[in-house]
Amino acid sequence: MEEEITIRIKNLTKSFNGNKVLDGLDIDIKKGETLGILGKSGSGKSVFLKHLIGLMKPDSGQIYIGAIDIAPLAEEEISVIRRMLFGMLFQSGALLDSLTVAENVALPLREGTNLAEDKIDKKVKEKLELVGLKDIEEQMPDSLSGGMRRRVGLARALVMEPEIILYDEPTSGLDPIIANSINQMILEVKKLTGATSIVVTHDLNCINIIADRVGLLYDGKILAIDEKEKFMKSENPYVQQFIHGRIEGPIKIR
Numbered sequence: 694m695e696e697e698i699t700i701r702i703k704n705l706t707k708s709f710n711g712n713k714v715l716d717g718l719d720i721d722i723k724k725g726e727t728l729g730i731l732g733k734s735g736s737g738k739s740v741f742l743k744h745l746i747g748l749m750k751p752d753s754g755q756i757y758i759g760a761i762d763i764a765p766l767a768e769e770e771i772s773v774i775r776r777m778l779f780g781m782l783f784q785s786g787a788l789l790d791s792l793t794v795a796e797n798v799a800l801p802l803r804e805g806t807n808l809a810e811d812k813i814d815k816k817v818k819e820k821l822e823l824v825g826l827k828d829i830e831e832q833m834p835d836s837l838s839g840g841m842r843r844r845v846g847l848a849r850a851l852v853m854e855p856e857i858i859l860y861d862e863p864t865s866g867l868d869p870i871i872a873n874s875i876n877q878m879i880l881e882v883k884k885l886t887g888a889t890s891i892v893v894t895h896d897l898n899c900i901n902i903i904a905d906r907v908g909l910l911y912d913g914k915i916l917a918i919d920e921k922e923k924f925m926k927s928e929n930p931y932v933q934q935f936i937h938g939r940i941e942g943p944i945k946i947r
């Protein structure tokens with residue numbers, strides 16, 4: 694039986710000021726898998742994720758979410774799909790500093806649903822507990838550690854119970870122990886929700902723990918995408934250079 698494809702990207706191209714960041718990128722993401730995408734800083738990882746949720750428009754190409762190509766859709770239509778299907782943990786958490794923890798987590802519910810306040814409170818509490826946080830609803834994000842902020846960001850990403858979860862550098866800027874606790878949480882969320890997940894990062898340890906399949910984003914394309922074990926053993930010179938952090942090799946250092 695053919696595996697079900699949740700996201701299919703065809704020939705995705707995006708340039709900024711003549712600089713091609715995504716260059717005819719093709720990729721299929723299977724239902725329920727956790728796909729890791731490695732790429733050096735500035736390789737277009739965040740740009741790629743932003744296209745999936747329609748925060749950026751491609752110059753050309755298709756982005757199928759299920760059967761719908763979201764590339765040509767208007768913002769009003771895309772925003773509905775974004776809200777209903779996607780949860781995103783943004784790079785560095787992206788919490789609103791003027792809102793409490795509970796208000797941050799509740800934001801997608803307040804903007805996207807007509808849920809009553811008591812139901813919202815219940816869901817917020819439930820998601821905070823899921824990420825291992827208790828009794829911090831009334832705190833301000835400023836008063837939290839980096840790891841806790843990341844967890845609050847994850848609770849917010851989960852609050853609409855999304856089918857697809859996007860993680861942009863979930864472990865960046867965290868010490869190895871806290872980073873690992875976030876990795877374990879990503880595994881836990883996968884087990885609990887069965888969501889299709891994409892994790893973009895340059896953290897190999899993170900990929901080793903959480904990914905089912907891995908690809909390398911380089912020069913606007915996905916190279917050597919494969920099951921994690923096969924990917925790590927790949928003889929592709931770009932993969933070899935990246936995973937060993939070699940200075941010499943085909944990957945250009947800017």
Ligand SMILES: Nc1ncnc2c1ncn2[C@@H]1O[C@H](COP(=O)(O)OP(=O)(O)OP(=O)(O)O)[C@@H](O)[C@H]1O
Pocket residue numbers: 709714732733734735736737738739740741784862895
């Ligand atoms: N809104 C924008 N306008 C112009 N250029 C942009 C914009 N967003 C991204 N870029 C450029 O696209 C390229 C890829 O950026 P992106 O943020 O996707 O990289 P990244 O792989 O996420 O890097 P990092 O690991 O540092 O987060 C960079 O050269 C960046 O300057």
Ligand SMILES: [Mg+2]
Pocket residue numbers: 738739740784861862
């Ligand atoms: Mg980025």
